[in-house]
Amino acid sequence: VLVDDLPTPALVVDVGALTANLATMAAACPGNRLRPHVKAHKCTSLARLQAEHGHTGFTCATPREALGMAAAGLGEDLLVANEVLDLRRLRDLSALADSHAIEVTVAVDSDATVRAAATAGIRQVLIDVNVGLPRCGCRPTDAGALADLARSLGLTVRGVMGYEGHVMTLEPLQLTDRMAQAEVVALAMDRLRAAHDQVGGDVISAGGTGTYDLHEHTGVTEVQAGSYVLMDTHYARLGLPFVQALHVIGTVISVAAHWAVADVGLKALGMDHGPPLVPGHRVLVVSDEHLTFSPDDDSTPRHRVGDRVEIVPAHVDPTVAMHETLWLVDGEQVVEGWPVDLRGW
Amino acid sequence: VLVDDLPTPALVVDVGALTANLATMAAACPGNRLRPHVKAHKCTSLARLQAEHGHTGFTCATPREALGMAAAGLGEDLLVANEVLDLRRLRDLSALADSHAIEVTVAVDSDATVRAAATAGIRQVLIDVNVGLPRCGCRPTDAGALADLARSLGLTVRGVMGYEGHVMTLEPLQLTDRMAQAEVVALAMDRLRAAHDQVGGDVISAGGTGTYDLHEHTGVTEVQAGSYVLMDTHYARLGLPFVQALHVIGTVISVAAHWAVADVGLKALGMDHGPPLVPGHRVLVVSDEHLTFSPDDDSTPRHRVGDRVEIVPAHVDPTVAMHETLWLVDGEQVVEGWPVDLRGW
Numbered sequence: 001v002l003v004d005d006l007p008t009p010a011l012v013v014d015v016g017a018l019t020a021n022l023a024t025m026a027a028a029c030p031g032n033r034l035r036p037h038v039k040a041h042k043c044t045s046l047a048r049l050q051a052e053h054g055h056t057g058f059t060c061a062t063p064r065e066a067l068g069m070a071a072a073g074l075g076e077d078l079l080v081a082n083e084v085l086d087l088r089r090l091r092d093l094s095a096l097a098d099s100h101a102i103e104v105t106v107a108v109d110s111d112a113t114v115r116a117a118a119t120a121g122i123r124q125v126l127i128d129v130n131v132g133l134p135r136c137g138c139r140p141t142d143a144g145a146l147a148d149l150a151r152s153l154g155l156t157v158r159g160v161m162g163y164e165g166h167v168m169t170l171e172p173l174q175l176t177d178r179m180a181q182a183e184v185v186a187l188a189m190d191r192l193r194a195a196h197d198q199v200g201g202d203v204i205s206a207g208g209t210g211t212y213d214l215h216e217h218t219g220v221t222e223v224q225a226g227s228y229v230l231m232d233t234h235y236a237r238l239g240l241p242f243v244q245a246l247h248v249i250g251t252v253i254s255v256a257a258h259w260a261v262a263d264v265g266l267k268a269l270g271m272d273h274g275p276p277l278v279p280g281h282r283v284l285v286v287s288d289e290h291l292t293f294s295p296d297d298d299s300t301p302r303h304r305v306g307d308r309v310e311i312v313p314a315h316v317d318p319t320v321a322m323h324e325t326l327w328l329v330d331g332e333q334v335v336e337g338w339p340v341d342l343r344g345w
Numbered sequence: 346v347l348v349d350d351l352p353t354p355a356l357v358v359d360v361g362a363l364t365a366n367l368a369t370m371a372a373a374c375p376g377n378r379l380r381p382h383v384k385a386h387k388c389t390s391l392a393r394l395q396a397e398h399g400h401t402g403f404t405c406a407t408p409r410e411a412l413g414m415a416a417a418g419l420g421e422d423l424l425v426a427n428e429v430l431d432l433r434r435l436r437d438l439s440a441l442a443d444s445h446a447i448e449v450t451v452a453v454d455s456d457a458t459v460r461a462a463a464t465a466g467i468r469q470v471l472i473d474v475n476v477g478l479p480r481c482g483c484r485p486t487d488a489g490a491l492a493d494l495a496r497s498l499g500l501t502v503r504g505v506m507g508y509e510g511h512v513m514t515l516e517p518l519q520l521t522d523r524m525a526q527a528e529v530v531a532l533a534m535d536r537l538r539a540a541h542d543q544v545g546g547d548v549i550s551a552g553g554t555g556t557y558d559l560h561e562h563t564g565v566t567e568v569q570a571g572s573y574v575l576m577d578t579h580y581a582r583l584g585l586p587f588v589q590a591l592h593v594i595g596t597v598i599s600v601a602a603h604w605a606v607a608d609v610g611l612k613a614l615g616m617d618h619g620p621p622l623v624p625g626h627r628v629l630v631v632s633d634e635h636l637t638f639s640p641d642d643d644s645t646p647r648h649r650v651g652d653r654v655e656i657v658p659a660h661v662d663p664t665v666a667m668h669e670t671l672w673l674v675d676g677e678q679v680v681e682g683w684p685v686d687l688r689g690w
Contacts, residue, residue, distance in 0.1 A: 007431055009690060039633055061634045082634060083598035083606075085651055086352055109599050112650040134629050134637045136599040136606050165632065253428035254454050254481040261428075261481050266663040268690075272616040272631065284479050286617060287510065288384055288662050289406045289427060292479050305457040306430055317633050318611040322667065324689055344669055345354060345613075 001334040003249065003327075004308060009268040010249040011323040011340075013230065015330045017245035018049075021229050024241050026053040028213055029223050035059045035079060035205060037226030040317050042342035043326050044072035046229065051076075059205075059224045063089035066104060067096070068342040075102025079126065079205065081161060081224060083113045083136050090120030097123060105158055109138040114146060118153040125155050126203060129195040131162035131188040140191045144198030159203030162192040163224070168210035169238055178238070182214040189218035209235055209242070232316040234273045244312055248276070248319070250291065252307040258294055260303040264311055265289040270318030277312040346679040348594065348672075349653060354613040355594040356668040356685075358575065360675045362590035363394075366574050369586050371398040373558055374568050380404045380424060380550060382571030385662050387687035388671050389417035391574065396421075404550075404569045408434035411449060412441070413687040420447025424471065424550065426506060426569060428458045428481050435465030442468060450503055454483040459491060463498040470500050471548060474540040476507035476533040485536045489543030504548030507537040508569070513555035514583055523583070527559040534563035554580055554587070577661040579618045589657055593621070593664070595636065597652040603639055605648040609656055610634040615663030622657040 003012065025034060031054045038047050039061035047058060047069060057077035060066040063086065066078045075096065084090055084106060096102045098121065107128040108114045117125055127146050130137030138146055147157045167184045170177075189206065196204050196219070207215050207223035215223055227235050230246035248269065250262030262278075265288045269276050275283040278293045280300045285292040291311065295302065303309070313319040320326065321343055328335040348357065370379060381395045384406035392403060392414060402422035405411040408431065411423045420441065429435055429451060441447045443466065452473040453459045462470055472491050475482030483491055492502045512529045515522075534551065541549050541564070552560050552568035560568055572580055575591040593614065595607030607623075610633045614621050620628040623638045625645045630637040636656065640647065648654065658664040665671065666688055673680040 007434070007690060082608075083650075085596055085598055089352070110650050113598070130601065134601075134604055135632065135635050139601075251430055253430055253458070256475065256479075256484075259479055263427075266615060266617050266660070267666045270611060270616075271663075272611050287480065290480050305428075305455050315611070318616075321612045345352060 002332050003329050003334055004332070006249065006327055006334065008249055008251040009264040010327055011320065011325065012247050012249055012327045012329045014245050015328055015335055017243045018229065021231070021242045021245055022049060022053050025212070025225065025228050026055070030054055032057050033222060035222045035224050036229070037061070037208070037224050038065050038069060038342060040226030041230060041320055041326070042340050043320070043338050044068060044074060044341055045338035046326070047074050048072070050229065057222070059226070062345055063093055064345050065342045066093055070096050070102040075104070078102055078104045080104065080106045081205070082107055083109055083128065085113065085116050087116060087120050090116060090122055094121035094123070107161055108146065108150065109136050111146070111149060114150045114153065114155070118155055123156055124158055125150050126158050126161045126205060127195065127199050129160050129162040129192050131164050131191045131206070132167070133163060133165040135165065137162055140195040143195035147199040157199060157201050159201030159205070160192055160196045160199050161203070161205035162188070162195070163208070164188040164206060164211060165208070168208050169234065178214070181211070185211050185214045186218055189215070189220060193219045209240065210238055227316050230316045230320070232273070233277045233312050233314045246313065246316060246320070248311045248313060250309050250311055252303045252305055252309060255303060255305050259284055259292050262291045262293070262309050262311070263289060264291045268322055269313055270315040270322070272318065273314035276314050278309060279312070347677050348674050348679055349677070351594065351672055351679065353594055353596040354609040355672055356665065356670065357592050357594055357672045357674045359590050360673055360680055362588045363574065366576070366587045366590055367394060367398050370557065370570065370573050371400070375399055377402050378567060380567045380569050381574070382406070382553070382569050383410050383414060383687060385571030386575060386665055386671070387685050388665070388683050389413060389419060389686055390683035391671070392419050393417070395574070402567070404571070407690055408438055409690050410687045411438055415441050415447040420449070423447055423449045425449065425451045426550070427452055428454055428473065430458065430461050432461060432465050435461060435467055439466035439468070452506055453491065453495065454481050456491070456494060459495045459498065459500070463500055468501055469503050470495050471503050471506045471550060472540065472544050474505050474507040474537050476509050476536045476551070477512070478508060478510040480510065482507055485540040488540035492544040502544060502546050504546030504550070505537055505541045505544050506548070506550035507533070507540070508553065509533040509551060509556060510553070513553050514579065523559070526556070530556050530559045531563055534560070534565060538564045554585065555583055572661050575661045575665070577618070578622045578657050578659045591658065591661055591665070593656045593658060595654050595656055597648045597650055597654060600648060600650050604629055604637050607636045607638070607654050607656070608634060609636045613667055614658055615660040615667070617663065618659035621659050623654060624657070
C-alpha cells in the first residue's frame with residue numbers, strides 16, 4: 001500500500017525518524033533510566049519497540065492504558081502516574097498483578113487515594129509530590145505521613161514521583177536558554193528529594209521530553225518522557241535532538257484564489273497548543289473537518305484539488321488520541337498499520 | 346445505574362434539556378425546514394430522536410457519518426455537505442443509493458469534485474458556494490458552469506448550499522446585537538441566491554445553530570443546525586433559546602489549598618474554543634488527563650477528593666467526537682448509554 005492510497009486524514013509515523021528518536025533516547029537514558037510514557041502514543045506496537053530498546057518499565061496516565069499494556073504482554077513494571085479513585089479499574093489492575101501477569105504501581109497524593117489503592121488490593125505505590133505545577137501531588141512536608149499511612153495499610157512504598165510540567169519548556173518562564181531551564185528544574189527537584197528523604201524507597205521518578213537531559217545531578221532515578229518518540233511543533237521549539245516523526249496527511253479538497261482547504265480539522269488535531277504547522281503556509285481557519293491555509297509568499301507553489309499535504313500537529317498526545325490507526329511509513333510505502341489501542345478511559 | 350457510578354470522564358446528556366431543545370427547534374424549523382447536522386453529536390440514537398421530531402433529512406460532514414446513518418436506517422435523504430475526493434468511500438455511498446437503502450447528495454465546488462462524484466456513481470449533488478467563510482465553496486459566478494458540468498455528466502443538481510460560518514456568532518465581527526447579525530447573514534445569503542439563480546434546483550441549504558432563526562427572508566429552504574441539540578459555552582453566549590444539555594462529568598482526584606484537580610483533560614474536551622466552564626470556578630490548567638480549577642471566591646464550597654464535578658465544554662462537536670458513549674441521564678439516574686457511533690473517517 002502506498003501512502004497516497006491511505007484514506008485521509010491519516011496519522012503517519014516516519015520509520016526513519018522514529019528509529020532515530022528511539023536510538024537517541026536509548027543512548028541518553030539507557031534501560032530503565034527511561035520509563036516511557038505511553039500517553040503520548042497510546043499504541044502498544046510502539047511501546048513494544050521502546051521495550052526492545054531496553055525500556056521495559058512504562059508510565060501510564062490511566063488504568064485503561066495499563067490494562068492495555070498488560071494485555072499486550074508489556075506489563076513487567078507499569079506505573080500509573082496518576083491518582084485513581086475508581087475501585088473497579090484499580091481492582092482490574094490488582095487482579096492482574098496477583099496473577100503475576102503484571103507488576104503495577106499507582107501514584108497517590110492523599111489519604112483517599114492511598115485508601116483506594118489499599119482497598120482495591122493494589123500492592124505498590126509511589127508518593128506523588130507537587131514540585132510546582134498546579135496539578136496533582138502532595139506538599140513535600142506531607143509526603144512522609146502519606147508513606148507511613150500507606151505502609152500501615154500494607155502497601156509497599158517504592159519512592160516518590162513529581163512532574164515538573166511548569167518548567168518542561170522555556171515558554172512559561174520566558175527563559176532564554178536551557179541552562180536557565182536546568183536551574184529551575186533543579187529547584188523543583190529539591191522539593192522532590194526533600195520528600196524522598198521522608199518517604200524512602202528506590203524510586204525518584206520525574207521528567208519528560210523537555211527535561212530528559214537535565215536530570216543528571218537532580219537525584220532522579222528515572223525519566224518519564226513520552227513525546228520524544230513522535231514529537232510536535234511545541235517541543236520542536238526547544239531544539240532537542242529528536243526529529244518530527246508524526247504527521248497528519250490530508251487531502252486538498254477545495255482551492256480558492258488565496259487559500260486551499262484540507263480535510264484535517266479539529267477532530268483530527270489537538271488544538272490546545274494552537275493550530276498545526278503546514279510548512280510553507282500559514283493557517284487561516286481550523287474547523288471540525290477542515291484546515292484552511294495560505295501560501296507564505298508567491299514563491300510557494302499553489303496547491304491543486306486532490307494534492308496531499310503533510311501537517312505537523314502542535315501537540316502530539318491529544319492528536320494521536322483522536323485517531324484509530326498510526327500508519328508506519330517509509331517514504332511512499334506504508335509498512336504497517338498500528339492500532340491506537342490504548343484510547344479512551 | 347446512577348450517574349455517580351459512571352466511570353469518569355463521562356459524557357452525559359440531560360434528557361430534560363435535550364427534549365426541550367428538540368421541541369424548541371422543531372417548532373422554529375418544522376419538518377424538513379431543518380436538516381440536522383450529525384457532526385455535532387455523531388450519534389445515530391440521537392439522530393433517531395431528531396427524525397421522530399420530523400426532521401428526516403440529515404446533514405453529514407464525512408462519508409463515514411453518512412454510511413453510519415445508512416446502517417442505522419436513517420438514510421432517507423442524506424447530504425454530505427463537504428467536498429469528497431475519496432472514490433472508495435463515494436462508491437460505498439453510491440452502492441447504498443443504488444440499492445435504495447439511502448438517498449445521498451454530495452456537495453461539490455470544483456471540476457475535480459464534480460468528476461469524482463460522477464466517477465463514483467453518485468447521482469445527486471449540491472453546488473457548494475462560498476458565502477464569505479474562508480473555506481470550501483466556489484465563487485457565486487462559477488456556480489452555473491459547475492452545475493452545467495455536473496448535468497453534462499448525468500448528475501442531478503438539487504440546488505446550492507453555503508455555510509455562513511463567519512457570521513455564526515457575534516464575536517468575529519464584534520457585533521452588538523442579533524439584528525446586526527441578521528443583516529450580515531442576509532448579505533451572505535445574497536451571494537447564495539445569486540448562485541442559485543444560475544444553478545436552479547429546489548434546494549438552498551445554509552445556516553447553523555447561531556443563525557437558525559435569521560433565515561426567514563433569506564430564501565434559504567433548509568437550515569443545517571446541529572449544535573442546538575446539545576449546546577456549548579460558545580453558542581450559549583448568543584442567548585439562544587436552547588439550554589445546555591451536554592456535560593462532562595469528572596471526579597476530583599486531587600485537592601490542594603488553592604485548587605482541585607479533576608480527571609477530565611485535553612483528551613476529553615475540544616479545546617479550540619478555549620477551556621471549558623466549571624461553574625463557580627476558574628480554570629487554571631488543562632493537561633492531557635487533568636483539569637485544575639480554583640473557586641471564584643471564598644463563598645464557593647471547597648471540593649474534596651472523590652467529589653463529582655460537572656464541566657461544560659466550550660465546543661460541542663470535537664468534545665463529543667472524543668468519547669465512546671453518550672450517557673442519557675435523568676437527574677441521578679442513567680437512562681441509556683448511546684454509542685457515539687459516527688466517529689472517525
